[in-house]
Amino acid sequence: MLVKQISVFLENKSGRLADVTRTLADNHINICALSIADTTDFGILRLIVNKPEEAEKILSDDQFTVSCTSVIAIGVEDKPGGLAKALDILHVNNISIEYMYAFVGKTGNEAFVILRVENPDEAVKTLASCDISIIPSQQVYCM
Template identity: 45%
Template sequence: MHVRQIAIFLENNPGRLADISHTLAVSNINIRALSLADTADFGILRLVVNDTDKAQKVLKEQGFTVGTTDVLAVEVPDKPGGLDSILQVVRTAALNVEYMYAFTKKSGETGILLFRFDDLAGAEQIFRAAKLKVLDGEEVHNL
């Protein structure tokens, strides 16, 4: 199972991010990683949380437009060249990254990269063939 990411549509209005964080807080949902894409008119908040279904439900109840997408999680050593070793694989395979973000699992030891590809299964095969450590969804959600 892949990592299931939640994406939320946001108008650029003051306080909207706090509305989301508050909704998650009162529902006792923990955020593993997040990334915010912003344009002049709107934003898209992407989250990986410990309980995707619950988060999706409570956010919808609050009137947000919510979608889920699978992303690929790859573990890297938290040291210089960690990201590069993976992106060289991406480049060699001519994979197109829609977007990516990262967080550290334990500082100085491991970091986790989250990738959004159009062809997730194809990318996963290439990563595995390159002996990269692709993480199971369960593992990331329950960190």
């Protein structure tokens, strides 16, 4: 149920983001979702890709600083309060969110969100028990 996320440490230099995306494209790796957080000197690019193990190796071999972490992909009702419901469940169960971002994709009445939490396995169990849709990794990688 957990999704592998690739994090890439990037210097804030012109072309570095293009270098990452070109490296992935040249190796036929599709980006399903991404988020970038930056400071004046560097940024952290977080990626969900269709082949995470391969992407981690290729980027590392290409001299990028890369790590892989487990995140959760959930589907929330695409209406006011849909995300609040899932976040309330985590809050009530004392599960802290480190960060989150939405990604493109929608099925029926759900919008998709990536969550990084302190205890992903516990969060998956808790959310699933409260009827929050957990999106399997293989489905996410194919979006």
